[in-house]
Amino acid sequence: MWPWLVSAKSQPALRAQAQALHAHLTDHPGLDLADVGYTLAHARAVFDHRATLIAADRDTFLQALQALAAGEPHPAVIHSSAPGGTGTGEAAGKTAFICSGQGTQRPGMAHGLYHTHPVFAAALNDICTHLDPHLDHPLLPLLTQNDNDNEDAAALLQQTRYAQPALFAFQVALHRLLTDGYHITPHYYAGHSLGEITAAHLAGILTLTDATTLITQRATLMQTMPPAP
Incomplete structure (x- = not known):
């Protein structure tokens, strides 16, 4: 597309x-x-x-x-x-950006956009710089390495504490590509689950520092919850 x-x-x-x-x-x-x-x-x-x-x-x-x-x-x-x-x-109709919740993450999901769109790459670098201090493993390689068979990356992204920051980073970088690179102006933002936090940041309610802190702390807390019986 x-x-x-x-x-x-x-x-x-x-x-x-x-x-x-x-x-x-x-x-x-x-x-x-x-x-x-x-x-x-x-x-x-x-x-x-x-x-x-x-x-x-x-x-x-x-x-x-x-x-x-x-x-x-x-x-x-x-x-x-x-x-x-x-x-x-x-x-005229209006444009809404909808931010998804957890479940669509995969290793290397940003590889194509990262290596072909400088606006997306710069945004993703910036966001990961804010997220990495809260994580034990750098996020950027999980998103940009073209290796779908990387079992270590796949295992990390199955953990909530990495999956949610990864999706936040990808969606915010994609938003910057669409708005700054392709000049698409959304009228509304909405989101599901962690996507609500992403949407709040994109709408200007949360700064990037506040949003990345909230995302990582939320994901870490959810990771420590016992599994459902």
């Missing part, structure tokens, strides 16, 4: 941008989808009226661009706006 960011100064201009990108993609069928997404995010000015297209193949991107150009809804198109703006008008 790749996100493509399209933005313009007005809704008609946004539709025109989508039409132009559709024509360019049609005329150049060999374009790499990831390269297009990178160029749109990092080599173009960002304006108030925005749409993010998320797809895994060329045909879906073409269909989404065609729908955006026509002003029609499409499941691969997410409308957003600059802070304080409406982007597509008062009736």
Whole structure:
């Protein structure tokens, strides 16, 4: 899956941008989808009226661009706006970021993003610097080494005291990639279990120092609880 960011100064201009990108993609069928997404995010000015297209193949991107150009809804198109703006008008949908709880962790889960997106890598380094003083084992290698068969890493991530900080670090770094790298502006945050703490940090309620302290202390306490009968 790749996100493509399209933005313009007005809704008609946004539709025109989508039409132009559709024509360019049609005329150049060999374009790499990831390269297009990178160029749109990092080599173009960002304006108030925005749409993010998320797809895994060329045909879906073409269909989404065609729908955006026509002003029609499409499941691969997410409308957003600059802070304080409406982007597509008062009736436009809004974007929510939902942070998950424990259970989805795995060794090397940040490997791909860490080695291909500098914004994500810098964020993950920063977060792990805050988390590591509370842990007996550095967190970054568990997240970034491309070794799904590493039994030691897998065993550590099965422990709550490492699983929860790992998921917090991954989700906060991903948030920074989406907001700073791809300029997606969420209107709402929500979370489940440890995701509630993650969401509170992303919404500005908890500082990174407070959030990492709370996450690690909570995870350590849960680790010491006796198993359910």
